[in-house]
Amino acid sequence: MSKPKPIDYADASPEVRAVFDDIKTSRNVPDVNNFWKYLANDPKTLKRTWESVKEVMAPGALDPLVKEMIYVAVSVTNGCGYCIASHSAAAAKAGMTPEMFGELMAIVGMANETNRLVNGYRVPIDAAFEK
Secondary structure, X not given: OXXXXXXXXXXXXXHHHHHHHHHHHHHOOOOOOHHHHHHOOOHHHHHHHHHHHHHHOOOOOXXXXXXXXXXXXXXXXXXXXXXXXXXXXXXXXXXXXHHHHHHHHHHHHHHHHHHHHHHHHOOOOOHHHHO
């Protein structure tokens, strides 16, 4: 199988263009980023993923900055350089300072360390945490 290529707007099907247009309008950007261009190779996945991202990342009980910082933390843990870059940029745009990023990375590192220790030692969950 050959490596997928990004689908640019000019080469996109009407179905893909509709999703691209919604992304550009929703995010107030002149073009979609590479993530969406690659997902456009499978229009159904593109549409489903965009609809889910739009719903999950919309303002709610958590404000947009918190949501972006959580996305960064999960992306760091999963080792997704693309998502780290894109969501760090979005978090910075939403107000994340370098100090906040530093604390976030400290938390991510500590959580990963203690999670592995708990798993390695097979620590049982305390009854008080099960309530």
